[in-house]
Amino acid sequence: MDARQARTRAKLLEALLSLLEREPFEAITVRALAAAAGVGYATFFRHYPSKEALLDDLAADEIAELLGRAMPLMSVKDSGRACVALFDFVARRKALWRALLTGGAAPILRAQFIDQARAIAAGFAGPPPDDGCPVDLRVTFATSATLEIIAWWLGQDEAEALPTERIAAILNRLAITPTVGQG
Amino acid sequence: MDARQARTRAKLLEALLSLLEREPFEAITVRALAAAAGVGYATFFRHYPSKEALLDDLAADEIAELLGRAMPLMSVKDSGRACVALFDFVARRKALWRALLTGGAAPILRAQFIDQARAIAAGFAGPPPDDGCPVDLRVTFATSATLEIIAWWLGQDEAEALPTERIAAILNRLAITPTVGQG
């Protein structure tokens, strides 16, 4: 009887996704979540030990897909293109990412996403420059710029489109160059 | 009878500071806090409506002092110097800032600090460039680089000193220049 289990889990994931469009993660109680999924309260704990575990499950899917899209671009020496890929990906579930990345909502997942973005940036930034700085500021910049632009965009109206190509050009010029500064 | 009240509040602030060195903000219960301060549980609520209010109080002091130090430097067109001022300030209470800025510990205060740092950076960055990018990436970079370096340093041993002058030079060259890129 795996079909029923899978269906219940799908209902729970869907319910969380739906509730996240209206309220932050912390404000969602397991009872409300179960009710929204049309599932018994105790049933929830038969599938996930806690609310966070459900979020992790959701995030794992999301991040796995993110990796699948960004990875093929990591060999290309074009940071802007990878950022555009990130934008495109996030755009597909704008409401979800708004809930996840803005506000002090879900620091767990936000930290996960930042780590992921950092790893991607580091991947195609290559070895760090020997400029005496303890952290690779090129990676710092690529990551923070990407996140900041996404955050800005998440706050805009639905209609607003990202000026992705222009941003890509700026990032390519600024952030990921063989050496920091005038290169 | 103001002296007693002030003393109690001081005890509470001190206790929070002390507890933050051992556990994240969320893990600290009001009961433990009151006990650590040698104060009755209900007494806490006579001074602060919630745990967050106490944190806000602590943050307000901290940020006010931060402003007093960084403000005088905002007219100077030297981002590195302001960053060094930030470093020096954070260094005075390393344990506190480690608890506040690292991990997913206290997103509220972390967000406050980031906003503050952003405002400072924007102050001496001047008007944003008209490069079509919706956010001022110079500010983004100055803020994130400063935070990242601080975060790195907070993870180091006590003895480790920040290479402030070198970082200042890098920041001056990279981030806050009249126009983005090759200037």
Add this chain to the structure above:
DNA sequence: AGATTTATGAGACACTGTGTATCACAAAAT
């Protein structure tokens, strides 16, 4: 189809943490 697993729904329960109210006591102020 009928018997047997197995997931589910409903509700009760213990536990923890928050925030409020009460009362007696101690420390100030007059």
Add this chain to the structure above:
DNA sequence: ATTTTGTGATACACAGTGTCTCATAAATCT
């Protein structure tokens, strides 16, 4: 010395988590 006011201790209502039990419905197997 008396009044005022902050404090400590305790009890309480409330909300949310995670566990448990039991009857029921669904899926699997013969």
